[in-house]
Amino acid sequence: MATIAPPVSNELILTESRTMRAQTIERTEVLDKVKALSMLPDSLHVTTEMAAAYYEVDTQAIHSLVRRNRDELTQNGMRTIQGAELRVFKAETGGQGDHLFNGVRSLRLFTRRAMLNVGQLLTESDVARQVRHYLLNAEQVVRQEIQPHQDVPARHMTPTTFRQVYFSDVPENVFWDHLYREYLLDQRNTRRDALGNLSKDGYRHGHPRAGKGDKYFMLPEDMWVDAHGRPRGRAVVRPDRVRELVEQLIADGLRANPCISWFPSPSRPALTSTEVVDGHVIEFRRGA
Structure with missing residues (x-):
């Protein structure tokens, strides 16, 4: 162990x-x-x-x-x-x-x-x-390292975390539909289950698309590989392209959180919400 x-x-x-x-x-x-x-x-x-x-x-x-x-x-x-x-x-x-x-x-x-x-x-x-x-250590690393002006190690910056930090005002379904349309392979419900129904995601679901996808996303080095040699899992943001991807998605028309420091002063502050569990305060940050 x-x-x-x-x-x-x-x-x-x-x-x-x-x-x-x-x-x-x-x-x-x-x-x-x-x-x-x-x-x-x-x-x-x-x-x-x-x-x-x-x-x-x-x-x-x-x-x-x-x-x-x-x-x-x-x-x-x-x-x-x-x-x-x-x-x-x-x-x-x-x-x-x-x-x-x-x-x-x-x-x-x-x-x-x-x-x-x-x-x-x-x-x-x-x-x-x-x-x-392990999960909490990884989450703490993300909370410490995710700053709007810094790049975050790719193994931590999943698209889900990326959205929470930079685009939390964008509805989740809108954000993911945009990524699947432009940057990531969309293989939802393309593989048959035991009864023949198309209810399973394809083996390359969430992998980077050629071109724009490869530019901003990558498969993590420690991605799990199944018994048939197929990498299973989804892409992460390239660590040297975090800021560039934020700017690209803004250019695409998505609304970034107003707390991002490298843009002009926000017209409204970022908000935080907290949840108290077992005497510990858990803080979640999002754009106002």
């Missing part, structure tokens, strides 16, 4: 604040930094038993967590398959996972994102605590 730095703040903040969990849920690479995560043969899912083994708890702890947080976990990729869908799933594994499915009538599956969500919520696991420490 990896040795980590001391936590920057109480890791229980993540178990108490759904806002903080949503803010860090994209950092699934943390799972591999804490310990090796075994996946099913499809390289996309783990079972309840595998989740319990990773977090070094019994399966009942995972079942209890699911009962308390079913909606959030489902939103982050957890699902239960049975009947025809389960038979198709078994067939897709080519028999490699038969020992996991013997006598099983239904199967609960966790994506990497759902697995990270488990780690954000699970209080009785030392592994989960280390996952939360």
